[in-house]
Amino acid sequence: MQIYMVGGAVRDKLLGRPVNDHDWVVVGATPEQMLELGYLPVGRDFPVFLHPETREEYALARTERKSGRGYRGFVVESSSDVTLEEDLSRRDLTINAIATNAYGTSAGGIFDPYSGAKDIEARVLRHVTDAFREDPVRILRVARFAARFTDFTVAPETMQLMREMVAHGEVDHLVAERVWQELARGLMEEKPSRMFEVLRECGALQVLLPEVARLWGVPQRAEYHPEVDTGVHLMMVLDMAARLQAPLPVRFACLVHDLGKGTTAADMLPRHIGHEERSAELLKDVAERLRVPVDCRETADVVAREHGHIHRSGDLSAAALVRLLERCDAIRKPERFADILLACECDARGRLGFEESAYPQRQRLAAVLAAVQSVVTRDIAAQAAAKGVAGPQVGALIHQARVEAVAQWLQPRSDVA
Numbered sequence: 001m002q003i004y005m006v007g008g009a010v011r012d013k014l015l016g017r018p019v020n021d022h023d024w025v026v027v028g029a030t031p032e033q034m035l036e037l038g039y040l041p042v043g044r045d046f047p048v049f050l051h052p053e054t055r056e057e058y059a060l061a062r063t064e065r066k067s068g069r070g071y072r073g074f075v076v077e078s079s080s081d082v083t084l085e086e087d088l089s090r091r092d093l094t095i096n097a098i099a100t101n102a103y104g105t106s107a108g109g110i111f112d113p114y115s116g117a118k119d120i121e122a123r124v125l126r127h128v129t130d131a132f133r134e135d136p137v138r139i140l141r142v143a144r145f146a147a148r149f150t151d152f153t154v155a156p157e158t159m160q161l162m163r164e165m166v167a168h169g170e171v172d173h174l175v176a177e178r179v180w181q182e183l184a185r186g187l188m189e190e191k192p193s194r195m196f197e198v199l200r201e202c203g204a205l206q207v208l209l210p211e212v213a214r215l216w217g218v219p220q221r222a223e224y225h226p227e228v229d230t231g232v233h234l235m236m237v238l239d240m241a242a243r244l245q246a247p248l249p250v251r252f253a254c255l256v257h258d259l260g261k262g263t264t265a266a267d268m269l270p271r272h273i274g275h276e277e278r279s280a281e282l283l284k285d286v287a288e289r290l291r292v293p294v295d296c297r298e299t300a301d302v303v304a305r306e307h308g309h310i311h312r313s314g315d316l317s318a319a320a321l322v323r324l325l326e327r328c329d330a331i332r333k334p335e336r337f338a339d340i341l342l343a344c345e346c347d348a349r350g351r352l353g354f355e356e357s358a359y360p361q362r363q364r365l366a367a368v369l370a371a372v373q374s375v376v377t378r379d380i381a382a383q384a385a386a387k388g389v390a391g392p393q394v395g396a397l398i399h400q401a402r403v404e405a406v407a408q409w410l411q412p413r414s415d416v417a
Contacts, residue, residue, distance in 0.1 A: 001029040003058070004084060004099040010110065011095050014120050015149075024051075024058040025099070027084050031060070047078050061087040064134075085113050092138040093145065094119045094126045119155075126155035133161055136170040140182035143198035147189035154198060162202035171207045179208055180290045187251040192242055193235035211282050212255065214262040219270040227352035228270075230261045237350030246342055252296040253303040253343040254350075256283040260304075279304040299336055302328050303343045310344045313361050318407035321368050322399065330369050341365055371409040372402045 007023040026034070031047050039049035039058060047060040062078035063086050084099055091097040094116035100109070110117065114128050125142055132138055139162045142154060154162075165171065186195035196212065199205035206213040216231030227233050237254045246254070260278025264271075280301055287297040309316075309324055316324065330337035345359040377398050384394045 001033065002027045002084075003102045004111070005102060006088070006099045007091070007096050010098045010100050011116070011120065014098070014110075014117060022056055024056060024102070025061050025084070025087055026058050027061045027082070027087070028080050029060060030080050034058070034060070062090070063087070064090045064131075084111060088113060089129055090131060091128055092132060092135075092141055094128055095145075097128045123149070123152045124155050125149070125152050125158060127158045127161060130161075132158070133165050133170070136165055136174050137178055137182065139165060139171065139199070139202060139204050140174075140179065140186070143195040143204075144182055144186040144189060146198045147186045147192050147195040150191045150194060154201075159198075159202055162204070166203040166207060171204050174208070176289060176291045180292060183290070184248055184252075187238070187255065188242075188248060190242060192238040192251065196235065196238070209286065211259045211262060211286055215258065218261050218264070220261070220272065221270045225351055230258060233350060234258060236352070236355075237346050240346040240350040240355070241343070244342065244346060246346060247339065249296045249299040249336075250339050250343045250346070252292065253300040253340070254346050256286060256300050257303050257307055257343065257347060259283055259286070276305050276308055295336075299339050299343070302336075302340050303347075306340070307344050307347055310341065310361055310365065311348060313365055318410055319403045321365075321406050322372060322403050325365075325369060325372060326399075331372060334369060334373070337369060338366070368406055368409065371405045375401045375405050377401075 004025050004027065005022055006025045009019045009022045012019050031041065031049075034047070034049045035041065038052035040052070042048050042050055042057070043059070046062050049058050049060075050056070051058055060078045061082040061084060063082055064077075088097040088099060088111075094114045096116070097112075097114045098116040099111040119126050125145055127138075127142075142158065142162065146152060146154060183195075186192055189195065196205060199208065200213060200216070212234070215234055216229060218230040219228050220230055220233065222228055225233055227236065234255070237257070238251065241251045241254045256279065258275065258279060259282040260275035260280075261272045263278050263282070264273075264275060283297070283300050283304055286292070287300070292300075306324065306328055313321065313324060325331060325337075328337055328340055330340075341362040345362050348359050348361075349355055349357055375398065380398050380401055381394055384390070384397055389397070
């Protein structure tokens with residue numbers, strides 16, 4: 001029985017990156033032997049065990065054989081006869097198909113039958129064997145790794161293989177949860193635009209997110225968008241979200257905030273009147289199809305509908321500002337409103353030449369919300385009750401008090417101007 005460290009831990013060590021998780025493979029062992037040594041079985045589809053002390057996962061060496069479409073169409077074979085090389089051959093990329101003994105790369109060197117170390121040095125994402133084509137999730141993983149390892153390129157033969165997989169309909173059979181899982185991880189990488197560029201180049205984006213794919217080539221008004229192309233703008237917004245270290249709900253909102261521009265009538269271009277409402281409708285379909293979590297879809301819905309009003313909020317009156325906050329549900333959900341404002345800043349700065357520009361709307365609307373929150377609603381309700389006022393009339397009184405609080409906050413700023 002031999003134990004090897006494999007996969008991402010070895011790759012990241014060779015790259016000089018922090019190693020957060022270790023993957024272990026056990027060669028020459030049976031499940032019974034693992035149990036005798038105190039390992040706890042946890043694998044449902046293949047033999048995986050938790051180490052009795054570290055609680056890290058140890059998987060018995062295995063091979064996989066294609067038995068149907070999609071990522072679940074596999075027969076897994078695990079026995080003590082499976083070699084380390086056979087186990088590594090089923091992995092997606094050469095940079096993930098490197099092993100070292102349990103003591104790390106400093107002791108005994110690495111086992112690298114598919115030249116992953118050379119590809120790390122050359123900064124290339126290359127598939128291990130033709131078996132890559134058997135699992136369409138690997139297309140998403142390659143795109144995600146491109147977003148993480150920003151100086152790596154996809155090998156031409158790997159890109160060609162991914163194109164063939166798309167053409168043969170393999171991507172059509174991906175399960176929604178796996179698509180979202182990979183997209184979410186890719187959105188959180190260092191340069192998320194690269195994920196979508198790779199997916200677009202191989203044709204998978206058109207299958208998985210046609211609403212996003214059709215944004216390339218759609219013009220915008222150059223005086224507002226010097227980059228002109230909506231697809232280019234979208235990629236700049238995503239990378240700005242990464243630069244500002246935005247959480248996932250913000251990054252998803254950035255991805256879908258302009259979907260409506262892809263449905264603008266040709267005779268209306270480059271103007272996109274009403275694209276906000278169209279974006280909100282389209283993102284509903286995306287969220288349903290990919291089973292996007294509620295926090296992500298709700299944040300995205302508000303950003304899609306209101307980003308134009310938030311951008312122009314410096315021109316709004318006190319009453320209009322309060323109505324904006326109410327539509328955003330900012331008073332009940334101030335933390336989400338902070339995310340909405342961050343997404344709008346990413347949108348504004350995700351334009352050619354605006355990357356270093358200030359976005360005062362974010363701080364200003366946060367201050368407006370604070371002014372609204374200063375209104376003590378229970379006192380207004382109590383005073384109304386004493387006068388026999390109830391129901392919607394109380395709500396109207398609270399709304400008016402909030403407008404007056406915002407107007408008072410605005411007053412000194414008008415005097416300064």
